[in-house]
Amino acid sequence: MAAHLRLRGTLALVTGGGSGIGRAICARFAREGAQVAIADCDEAGAAQTLRGLQAGDHQALRVDVGCAKSVADLVAQIQARFSRPANVCVNCAGITMDEFLLKQTEEAFDAVLRVNLKGTFLVTQAVAKALVASGASGGSIINLGSIVGKVGNLGQVNYSASKAGVEALSKTAAKELARYGIRCNTVLPGFVRSPMTDKVPQKVLDKFAAMVPLGRLGEPEDVAEVCAFLASDDSRYITGASLEVTGGLFI
């Protein structure tokens, strides 16, 4: 099959699809022939992603990934709309609330863990349950971790902990879901230009860019390409893996 249609027949759920990396993943998946369910708490952002997609049968949906009821509703809406469960899921919804450890509030810690880690758990569980119940053969879950979950980062005690948790969650899911033919992998981006990193002071971004062996910050498309590979059958023997997409930062 031509590489650009590797995802024909795939129904992909992309959380955080209303912005940045998630939007690039939706676009890439649609170009490769997937139907895409674009899920975000930002409905306007999800609708904007939908408008930008290559023609096909796609849908924008609202979800709060940190809320089990909202996630259950999302999975039910996908089933009703497409008459089947998503067989690819990218957990890309994420937030930062940066502050140094000595000043970090309990609220900011809880809020980041709720979206990044609990959200990944709730969506992974709901999607896997729906897939297993449908009797479908195989699936691919792709979770967005971060390189800072491995190495830590100033001002990101909550975020780095949440992303380390995502990586561990993915490895356990990979072990438990393998018997159903469902793979689960983590992508660890470095610093990627997006609305999330727009909040980071330019001098900090410049400092990181200077440290990247490949000489530049990442673009959302750099991550989307890797997600398309992990969603496709080209990665059929890869599960429980963490793929660094960092331009070589921190190697």
Ligand code: NAD
């Ligand atoms: P972004 O802020 O552009 O996009 C995040 C999206 O998640 C937004 O559309 C937002 O509305 C959505 N979202 C937030 N909370 C949600 C919730 N409760 N329910 C549903 N949707 C919610 O950020 P991005 O840079 O595109 O990041 C995407 C993912 O990649 C995140 O998980 C992030 O942690 C991860 N990541 C980003 C970078 C980077 O440098 N940009 C690096 C490593 C990892």
